[in-house]
Amino acid sequence: MVKFFQLYRQLNKKQKEAVDAIEGSVMVIAGPGTGKTQILTLRIANILQKTDTPPGGILALTFTESGAKEMRRRLRELIGPEAGNVRIHTYHGFAASIISEFDDHFPHLFRARQITDIEAEQLIREILKQKKFVKLRPFGDPNFYVGKIISAISNAKREAWTPEIIRAFAKNEIKRIQEDESLLSLRGATKGQLKAEALKRIEKCERTMIFADVYEAYEKSKR
Numbered sequence: 001m002v003k004f005f006q007l008y009r010q011l012n013k014k015q016k017e018a019v020d021a022i023e024g025s026v027m028v029i030a031g032p033g034t035g036k037t038q039i040l041t042l043r044i045a046n047i048l049q050k051t052d053t054p055p056g057g058i059l060a061l062t063f064t065e066s067g068a069k070e071m072r073r074r075l076r077e078l079i080g081p082e083a084g085n086v087r088i089h090t091y092h093g094f095a096a097s098i099i100s101e102f103d104d105h106f107p108h109l110f111r112a113r114q115i116t117d118i119e120a121e122q123l124i125r126e127i128l129k130q131k132k133f134v135k136l137r138p139f140g141d142p143n144f145y146v147g148k149i150i151s152a153i154s155n156a157k158r159e160a161w162t163p164e165i166i167r168a169f170a171k172n173e174i175k176r177i178q179e180d181e182s183l184l185s186l187r188g189a190t191k192g193q194l195k196a197e198a199l200k201r202i203e204k205c206e207r208t209m210i211f212a213d214v215y216e217a218y219e220k221s222k223r
Helices: 002-009 013-020 036-050 065-085 091-101 117-128 131-136 146-158 163-179 196-221
Strands: 059-062 087-090
Touching: 002 036, 002 065, 013 036, 036 059, 036 065, 059 065, 059 091, 065 087, 065 117, 087 091, 117 131, 117 146, 117 196, 131 196, 146 196, 163 196
Parallel strands: 059 087
Antiparallel strands: none
């Protein structure tokens, strides 16, 4: 526990109060990058050190897979191999494990489990290997857009935008650009043709339509 005391000494008064509160509920209100994960990890280590609570009797939940991994890593540095017995999950991951373990109680949800961040990345990588998505696999870094696509899908779901809605929006936008006379060049060799700015907007819409296809393939692959 040498590492524990080294890190504990670096905490301020309020942070120490949270770590020392090994019984009852504690609410920590703090912004990003203020040490919330560190406090939670140290509190878990403190509970295991000062009580007879077994590692398997502790449940820690985070929002992201990366956050869960980081908490496991830090806890392992504090208490060693026993950290592997502490249940650290994302909210979705924990819910999925409950549904899987007690599937007879959730027959309507058993097949609709949430996938992890890692599984989502693997799924998108496989989808992008299809020839029609070559534009989303830059030479030298074919996985460049994977994270951006996952984030875009998450945002689309939050706004209730289906692949069909996105595709229709992009098509309508292309049509609107093509019919807008103010976007036509008025001089030179390109007179009567769409300006470079308009062509870039159309290209962006075409990429949006490709994204809609990836989004659709992603949803089908999860079933």
